[in-house]
Amino acid sequence: MNMTENTLAHFCKRYRYTGQVLAGAYSPELKKSLSQAIVHLEGLGKIGSPIIPYIAAWRAEGGHIWYEYTGPRLHRLLGTKTAALSDAVRTNIITRYLYKTHKNPPSVDRIIRDRQQLDRMRDALRRRAERGGAVEAVYEFDVNGKPLWLKDLARIESHERDGIVLSYGSLINVTKEMRLEERLFELQGELSFHKDNLELLVAERTKDLRQAQLDVVRRLAQAAACRDGDTGSHIKRLSRYCAILGRSAGLSKKANWILFHAVPMHDIGKLGIDDSILRKPGPLSFQEFEVIKSHCQVGAELLQESSSSLLQVARSIALTHHERWDGSGYPQGLARLQIPLASRITSICDVFDALTSERPYKPAWRFEDAVHEVKRLKNIYFDPKLVDLFEKNIPKIKRVCQSPL
Numbered sequence: 001m002n003m004t005e006n007t008l009a010h011f012c013k014r015y016r017y018t019g020q021v022l023a024g025a026y027s028p029e030l031k032k033s034l035s036q037a038i039v040h041l042e043g044l045g046k047i048g049s050p051i052i053p054y055i056a057a058w059r060a061e062g063g064h065i066w067y068e069y070t071g072p073r074l075h076r077l078l079g080t081k082t083a084a085l086s087d088a089v090r091t092n093i094i095t096r097y098l099y100k101t102h103k104n105p106p107s108v109d110r111i112i113r114d115r116q117q118l119d120r121m122r123d124a125l126r127r128r129a130e131r132g133g134a135v136e137a138v139y140e141f142d143v144n145g146k147p148l149w150l151k152d153l154a155r156i157e158s159h160e161r162d163g164i165v166l167s168y169g170s171l172i173n174v175t176k177e178m179r180l181e182e183r184l185f186e187l188q189g190e191l192s193f194h195k196d197n198l199e200l201l202v203a204e205r206t207k208d209l210r211q212a213q214l215d216v217v218r219r220l221a222q223a224a225a226c227r228d229g230d231t232g233s234h235i236k237r238l239s240r241y242c243a244i245l246g247r248s249a250g251l252s253k254k255a256n257w258i259l260f261h262a263v264p265m266h267d268i269g270k271l272g273i274d275d276s277i278l279r280k281p282g283p284l285s286f287q288e289f290e291v292i293k294s295h296c297q298v299g300a301e302l303l304q305e306s307s308s309s310l311l312q313v314a315r316s317i318a319l320t321h322h323e324r325w326d327g328s329g330y331p332q333g334l335a336r337l338q339i340p341l342a343s344r345i346t347s348i349c350d351v352f353d354a355l356t357s358e359r360p361y362k363p364a365w366r367f368e369d370a371v372h373e374v375k376r377l378k379n380i381y382f383d384p385k386l387v388d389l390f391e392k393n394i395p396k397i398k399r400v401c402q403s404p405l
Contacts, residue, residue, distance in 0.1 A: 004106075008022060008023060011035065013040070015038050015042055016072070017038065017068075017069065018067075019055075019057065019066065019067065019068035019069065020032055020057070020066060020068070021057060021068055021162075021164065022034065022035060022068075025277075026162045026164065027161055027162050030159050030162050030164065031239045034055065034166070035379030036273070036301075037055060037069070037168060038055065038068070039272075040272075041053035041055070041069060042069075042072070042302065043053075043271050043272070044302075048170060050173070051075050051170045051171070051172060052070075052071045052074050052077075052150075052169075052170065052171040052172070052173070053069070053070075053071050053169070053170050053171075054067060054069060054070045054071065054074060054167075054169050054171065055067065055068040055069040055070075055166060055167065055168055055169070056068070056154075056166070056167040056169065057164055057165065057166050057167070057350075058126065058164075058165050059164060059165075060158065060160070060163045060164065060165055061163065061165055064086060064090075065086060065089075065090075066086050067085050067086060068166070070085060074171065076150060077143065077173065078092065078141065078143060078148075079143060079144060080137075089141075089240075092141045092142050092143065093115055093118060093139055093140070093141055094114070094115060094140045094141065094142050094147070095112055095113065095114050095115070095139070095140045096112070096113045096118055096137055096138070096139050096140075097111070097112055097137060097138040097139070097140070097178075098113075098136075098137050098138075098331035099111075099112040099138075100110075105262070107257035108254045114306060115402075126165075129154075129156050129167070130156055130158055130165055132156070133155065133156050134153075134154065134155055134156060135152060135153070135154040135156065135167065135169070136151075136152065136153050136154075137151075137152050137340060138150070138151045138152070138174060138178065139152060140178070147175065147178075148170045148173070148175055149173070149174050149175045149177070149178035149179075150172065150173060150174065151171065151172045151174045152169055152170075152171055152172050153169060153172075154167045154168060154169030154170070155168045155169070155305055167303075197204055228328075233357075234353055234354075234357060235263070235264035237353050237400055237401070238263055238264065238266075238346070238349055238350060238353050239260045239261070239263050239264055239317075240260075240400045241260055241349035241352065241353065241397060241400060242259055242260065242263045242345050242346055242349045243256055243259065243260045244393050244396050244397060244400070245345045245348065245349060245386060245389060245390055245393065246259045246260075246342075246345055247339065248387060248389040248392065248393055249345065249385075249389055251341075258309055258310050258346065259313065259342055261310055262311075262317055262342065263314075263317060263342075263346055263349075264312040264320045265299070265303065265314040265317070265318060266299070266314075266318055266346055266350065267299065267318075268293060268295055268299040268302055268303065268314075268318055269294070269297065269298035269299025269300070269301075269302065269318055270295045270298075270299075271302070272295065272298040272302075273291060273292060273295055273298075274291070277291050277292060293322070293330050293331060294330045294331075296318060296319050296320070296321070296330065297319065297331055297348055299315075299318030300315050300318050300319035301318065302318075303318055306376050307341070313342055315341060316338075316340050316342060317342050317343050317346050318341055319332075320332070320334060320339055320343040321329070321346045321347055321350060322342045322347070323335075323338075323339045323343060323347070324347075324380070324381045324382075325339070325344075325379060325380060325381055325382055325383055325384075326379070326380050326381070328330065328380075328381075329381075330376075335399075336383075339383075344382070344383045344386055345386060347381065347382060348374060348382050348383075348386055348387065348390055351377070351381070351382075352370055352371075352374055352390075352397075353372065353401075355369075355370035355373060356370045356401055367398060367401055367402075371391070371394060371397075374387060374390060375387060375391065
């Protein structure tokens with residue numbers, strides 16, 4: 001991306017950009033990749049996610065780290081401004097925690113480095129991250145005399161042509177969890193009653209964190225639905241339809257649970273579509289429809305690089321839910337069993353709910369007419385076996401369609 005001075009100034013103002021790459025003598029490919037990542041991360045911060053995104057950078061030959069992007073919450077947590085963030089991070093770190101798991105026998109090692117050790121090992125740790133392509137650690141900071149723990153999960157990209165290394169990371173405030181862990185270590189050796197109770201507290205907190213992650217997924221889906229003019233009822237019905245069809249198709253209980261929670265994110269890519277196109281009341285031009293079609297790829301990019309089974313399935317659905325059985329869909333023109341099962345299920349249920357829902361440009365179809373349309377598109381748009389299963393589950397589908405949400 002070759003930015004003019006005016007474009008760069010606007011970008012800096014809008015995204016609080018104070019980095020070095022976009023204004024420096026670096027390749028257009030690096031600048032484009034970086035600017036797109038900043039736009040996506042900024043969108044994540046606007047939907048109430050507990051994740052604090054950042055992009056750090058350093059030169060391959062060494063030197064200090066600087067930040068190309070940071071979420072506003074990080075500045076508030078550390079009590080510093082953007083320009084001073086690198087120094088604040090470096091000087092306020094107290095300790096770094098690294099956890100290593102072992103299978104035989106099952107155990108977890110906790111490796112702790114203090115600030116002096118980190119200063120001596122900084123280059124070695126950086127090289128190790130570059131080789132491994134990822135970083136996962138917990139850092140303790142001193143913020144005005146109070147401890148702050150942040151869990152860091154980062155993906156490392158080396159850009160040899162530019163001599164730059166980028167770290168695309170996400171921070172989560174785990175102060176409460178680490179306080180519990182510190183308390184647990186202090187109480188080791190005491191009565192097992194106290195130890196068991198603390199482990200119960202940690203387990204409950206872990207459960208809360210899992211629920212919080214699920215809430216983030218729901219908020220992302222709701223944000224996309226709202227931009228498309230939906231109140232959220234579409235994604236609720238869609239999840240239920242897909243769960244009915246997934247169960248009938250033989251999915252395991254766990255796989256069907258993942259499908260139920262992944263499906264609402266099928267249109268997450270619409271967060272990247274301009275409102276003037278997304279909410280246009282009249283017919284779209286060819287160029288506008290091409291922009292709309294890009295939401296599949298945008299959604300996949302937003303959800304990529306995750307080890308979560310839920311987000312991996314959500315990414316697959318976001319990318320391929322507009323593929324068609326006869327190969328006439330987009331964005332890849334996949335056909336038949338090339339299309340993932342979750343997307344084949346979603347495609348049927350998404351079209352059915354769109355038909356039976358009132359939209360600004362059309363009234364809702366009668367239930368029977370929508371069912372007939374799904375059957376008509378058998379072997380054209382939809383997997384014929386799944387259409388047969390859909391037809392067998394009409395009573396359940398009808399209850400969902402007619403129930404208030």
